[in-house]
Amino acid sequence: MTTASGAAAPDAFALNVYHTLPSLRPYARRLWPNATDREDGMSECLLRALEHQSRFDGRNLPGWLTRIMRNIRCNQYRRETRPGSANARVVYVDSYAAFDGINESPWATGIARYNKQN
Numbered sequence: 001m002t003t004a005s006g007a008a009a010p011d012a013f014a015l016n017v018y019h020t021l022p023s024l025r026p027y028a029r030r031l032w033p034n035a036t037d038r039e040d041g042m043s044e045c046l047l048r049a050l051e052h053q054s055r056f057d058g059r060n061l062p063g064w065l066t067r068i069m070r071n072i073r074c075n076q077y078r079r080e081t082r083p084g085s086a087n088a089r090v091v092y093v094d095s096y097a098a099f100d101g102i103n104e105s106p107w108a109t110g111i112a113r114y115n116k117q118n
Helices: 012-031 035-051 061-081 096-100 106-117
Strands: none
Touching (some): 012 035
């Protein structure tokens, strides 16, 4: 479908998604405190919603978009914390044991337990 000017007319679903995204900004702000990351996340959400439009059942568009944003952030977090990834968080061991003469500090024990679980 084209408009009088010859440009392609946006479909109703794309317009609904586009108009719903601003109301989801407060939720996006909680997921991504950084403004640049937030805009990237919102753009990714828009892309995924349009790509997977056929999966939307027609009910609760804001809820569906919120779930997409949450999944995007969860995937990013998994990538960031994956051992061996370039963005992996570094865990520093407290040097408490070296100063106190104790073989193992409580911090090192907690970190070792955490690493064993994950």
